[in-house]
Amino acid sequence: MLHEEKKEKFRQLVENKFQIYNSLFMSLPYDKMSNIGMLLPFLYEESRLGYEAGKSPEEIVDEFFNKHTELKTEEQKTELLFKIIQYIERQVVLYDSIEDAAFPQLHSESDAGTVLQLHERALQEHQLEATRKKLKDFAIKVVFTAHPTQFYPNSVQRILHDLRTAILNDSVTEIDMLLQQLGKTPFVNKEKPTPLDEAMSIIFYLRYVYYDTIGELYKKIKNTFGTQNFTPAPDLIQMGFWPGGDRDGNPFVTAEITQQVAHELHISILKSYYAHLKKLRRRLSFRGVSEVLEHLSDDLYDAIFKQEKVISTEDILNKIKEAQTILTEQHNGLFKNLLEDFSDRVKIFGTHFATLDIRQDSRVHQEVIDEIVAKKSGMNSETITIEEKLNWLLKTDLILDPNDFEGITKDTLQNVYNVKSMQQKNGERGLNRYIISNSESIKDVLNVFALFRLCGYREEEINMDIVPLFETMEGLDRAQNVMKELYEMPVYKKHLAHRKDIQTIMLGFSDGTKDGGYLKANWEIYETKEQLTKVSDDHHIKVVFFDGRGGPPARGGGKTHDFYASQGKTIANHQIELTVQGQTITSVFGNKDQAKYNFEQLLTAGIENDVFKNAKKDLTENERNLIEELAELSYKKYSDLKAHPRFVPYLQEMSTLEYYGKTNIGSRPTKRGAGNELKFEDLRAIPFVGSWSQLKQNVPGFFGFGHALQELKNQSRFEEVKNLYKGSDFFKTLVLNSMMSMNKSYFPLTSYMKKNEKFGEFWTILSDEYNLSKQLMLELTGFKELMEEEPLSRMSVKIRERIVLPLLSIQQYALIKIQKEEGNRAAYEKLVMRSLFGNINASRNSA
Template sequence: MQNQEITEKFRQLVENKFQIYNSLFMSLPYDKMTNIGMLLPFLYEESKSGYENGKSPDEIVEEFFAKHTELKTEEQKCELLFKIIQYIERQVVLFDSIEDAAFSQLHSESDAGTLFQLHERALQEHQLESTRKKLKDFGVKVVFTAHPTQFYPNSVQRILHDLRSAIMSDSVTEIDMLLQQLGKTPFVNKEKPTPLDEAMSIIFYLRYVYYDTIGELYKKLKNAFGTAGFSPHPDVVQLGFWPGGDRDGNPFVTAEITRKVADELRSSILKSYYEHLKNVRRRLSFRGVSEVLESLSHDLYDAIFKEGTVISSKQILTKINEAEKILTEQHNGLFKNILDDFRDRLQIFGTHFATLDIRQDSRVHQKSIDEIILKKANFNQENISTEEKLKWLLETETIISPHDFEGITKDTLQTVLNIKDIQQKNGERGMHRYIISNSDGIKDVLNVYGFFRLSGYKEEEINIDIVPLFETIEGLDNAENVMRQLYELPIYRKHLERRGNGQTIMLGFSDGTKDGGYLKANWEIYETKEKLTKVSEEYGIKVVFFDGRGGPPARGGGKTHDFYASQGKTIANNKIEITIQGQTITSVFGNKEQAKYNFEQLLTAGIENDVFKNSRKDLTDKERELIQELAEISFHKYSDLKHHPMFVPYLQEMSTLEYYGRTNIGSRPTKRGAGSELKFEDLRAIPFVGSWAQLKQNVPGFFGFGFALKKLKDEGRFAEVIDLYRGSDFFKTLVLNSMMSMNKSYFPLTSYMKDNPKFGAFWNILHDEYQLSIEMMLELTGFKMLQEEEPLSRKSVKIREKIVLPLLSIQQYALIKIQKDEGNREVYEKLVTRSLFGNINASRNSA
């Protein structure tokens, strides 16, 4: 579809419908909210014209009260603002549902990046055989994390699900009823969710979205590329799972929680099979076949509901094969395709549904190892070197019990012991990775190997991939050296041989951006992948890169297909693994149509890279030097900002950073350190990036980029950068993703800060770089506006920004009141927190 045509379609299917259904809100019997629908447009108009005329948020809100209400007391005014927030939160849900419902009409099978398009291209270019070859051992893995970037309570999530269906069938009566339910359903968790709550929230998607989506996608792949001798590997699309296994900085994730989540995952997939089997049995009602399937149904029921009953994939498969044999021999294979589909699901999901990963910080491991050595090793001297610790760890025959220790050491050892049990029940695919965040030396990987040996595992029993996560700029710089040392170490080399000579390496984008800025982090990860590819090939190791990339471009998200499709031959392309969380789950993989489309986009990006030639993917030496130069210039600019004495105080005093922990949307604390003083290194990437987004400044997504472009322009070298943009897909994707960050920025909201005696100069630094970056990127791309080539994303952003503008005014108004300290602090802090929650949910299209 052409841009104009697709924009018109969006207007009809999304904008117009939103106007119509939004009007239903007016007549809903909300508690004390009857006149909000009338007042809200006034607050929007006051905000829009106010910011255009340089007014501050507190002036705008006070004018709104004076002109459009008769409220006199502070209490009455705050009560109205709370009601407006509640109203806007529900408008956001309505808009989400309408946009989701329109997805399949706004995207088609012939779009770039779909399986259909891949098949057509492979056919035309005579590459069907090489595509099949790539499909033999290629796959994508999407790993769900519990990072708090958007969590509606489960009750709201289910309404969203139903509302989308009602909108698709244009059932006004049902929509009306669901909007009424929405009006009376709380949007805020009374308490923080536990890690188990977070797991259950995502398991909802596994059962009601991904079970069918991935099953249908696999069938589609088989139909498109399968032949008599070839069927795609059932692991071609996999799911990973962090809630309940990711204990990095989350004291609430314990060995017991991990075990419970593993049980829930197993129970959920068995329930999905049990439901699916009902449909299979409706068709396969033939003598002999129906008895076998009935027996399987009883076995599944017992495994779900009878304590201590375990069923393996092998047992289920045996019954399916038995049924198929009778079906073929006695009933002409009638409806065999239905049984095949059921078997495919079993081979895809096993008894695990999604792979539960364990993750912990290397520094926590080191403390535990030190404690174990102190208690169990017979060292005389106090200052034991790292080498001596490792030597003891890898050579000792000591076996220890978790009960010999307390706290985190006890829990870590118990977790390691439980892995064997979880693998027995959920299958090895259910848990086979231990990820170590903040990795920067071989000790970090070997400490984990040591935990297994200390826990009594024989070497051949360690059926776990140990995955270092390199995330800071320093960690990324050390990565090649660390992996070389590990590959040369006989004990680790033997472990890798037992794991099929494969090594997964995780690279964290978020902390890289926080540490080095947007351009530097992107380039650093690209180069690190190249070096790690080279060193792994040198040692005959098949390396898989697992990217910790979030929703917005500042956390490595954005145009994911373009990002992966732009990686050239110098980066290993054995598998695409990516983390998704919060708003990315709901906005990119939230329903069957979206999920299928976006899984296809990832899959085809990886396949195209190897199968089709494209010179724009491979960087020339000249292009490399230029990106390196731009990355260094922007890094210095960002570093100056990061070391500015007002950087942390600005976030602490002028943003919503300190309120993230109060939103009750995630179980994990918002910073790593325990002290009250806020240090830059303790800031978690999500509250860090999220706070900039709440300020509508999105600094981590562009800062330093414009400055770097301008420097080259001043040197008379801008033509080189234009050539780079036109010649390199990788660089083009970086530019377009950065534009997305800037398009979601709105500096007039905070322009009142330019007169602040403490922060005025700092605000101006941010604003100047924002203006410069827009100017330089428009000149570079030849666009007349940001995101010119992405009409859908641009329109969606525009409407969402319109919905939340009053919310942003309220948030800033409350922050200003707190800064002025005029009393009622508690009430204003609640206003900030509630508006923060609404904004987080509304910004889903930052993914």
């Protein structure tokens, strides 16, 4: 479809439908909300025209009250603002549902990056065998995290699910009923969700979206590329799971919670098999076959409801095999394909559904180890060196009892003890990685290895990959030397041999960007991957990279297919692994059509990278030097901003940062470390990036980029950068992702801040860099507007920004009242928090 055709189709399927169904809102019997639909357009117009005229949010909201309402008291006014927020929240859900429903008609099976398109290309370029060969040495893994970047409670998510179906069927009556339900369903959790609640929320997607999606996609790949001699591996598409296992900065994730979540994952996949089998048995009603399947059904039922009954993947597969034999020998293999599909699902999901990861911060492990050494080693904890500590840990035969300790040490040891029983129930595929965030030295990895030994595991029983997560600039700089040292240590070398000489290494884009700025973080990670690929190859280790990429570009997100397709041959490409969370789960993997399409995009990106030649993937020496120069210039500019005395105070006083922790959306605190003083390094990446996003400033997604481009322009070298943009897919992807961040920025919203005595100068620094970056990126790309090459995303962003503009005005209005210490502070704080929800949910297409 050409750009114009696609735009027209989007207009019909999304924009027009939204106008039609949005009009239903106006007549809904909402409590005290009957006239909101009429008032909202006025607030939108006041906002749009007001910001163009340089007015402040306070002036805009006051004018709205004066011109369009009779309200006099502060209480009446804030009540109306709350109702408007509730109304807009529901508009966002409606828009999400309409856009989701249009997805299959806006994307086709033969789009770039789909399995069919990959097959077509492989056929034309005589690369079918090479593609099959790559499929043998490749997998994608999407790891679902509980990071709170999306605010729909489960009840609302289910309405969204049903609303999408009703819109697909154009059922006005049902849509009307669901909108009424939406009007009366609370959008706010009364209390913070527990880690178990977060896990159950994502398990809902596993059962009702991914069980079928991944099963059907595997079948499609098998039918497209399979031959008599080649069947794609069932672990080609994998899922990972962090809720309940990720204790980094989350005191509510305990050893008991991890066990509970492992149990829920186990039970959920058995329930999916049980439901699938029920459908199968309606077709496979033949003598012999039906009896075997009935036994299997009984076994699954007992394993779900009678806890003492344990069923393994092998048990299920053996029963299916038995049924397949009878079917082939006695019933002409009728419906054989249905049984084969079921068998494939069991091979894909095992008895674990998704692999539960354990994650903890290296500094917490160090505290635990220090306590153990002080209590049990007999050495003087005041004078002992790190080397002596490690030496004792790796040589001692001591086996600890968790009950000899308290608090975090007891819980950490208990969790390590529990690994064995969780692996017995869910299979080793169900839990096999221990991730260490903030890794900066070999002790961070060896501490975890030592914890297993201290819990009585013999070396050959440690069936766990120990995964360092390098995320700060310092950590990334040290990564190569850390891994080299580990690969050469006899004790770790032996452990890797036991793990088939495969080492997974995680790299954190979110904290990297927070620490080093957008361009520097992305380039640093690219270079680190190259160095780690080389050092791993030199030691005959197969390295797998796991990317901590978030939704928006400021957290490493953006166009995922383009990002992975642009990695050159200097970076190991055995597996694509990345984290997804919050609004990225609902917007990119939220229903079967989208999930299937986006899993395909990931899969084909990695395969294309190896199979098809493309000079734009591999950087020349000159291109590397130029990116390096731009990254350093941008890093210097971003570092100066971070060092500005107003940086943290600006976020604290002028943004929504302080309110993230007060919303009941995630179980995890918004900052690491205790104490009241807010330090930059303790800021978690999500509230950090989210606060810039709420201000519509998106600083981590562009800041420093424009400055770097200007410096080269001043040296009359802009032509070099243009050639780099044309010649390097990697650099082009960085530019386009940064443009996406800028397209969702809107500085007129906060231009009132330039008059602020304390922060005026700081705001101007941000605004100037935005204008410079935008101007130079348009010049670099030859675009007339940001995101020119992506008309659908651009249109979607435009509509969403229109929906939430009144919400942004309300939020800023409330922040101004709080700063001025005017009126009812509690009511204004509540307004700020409530407007967080709709703003974040409306930004879902940031990935």
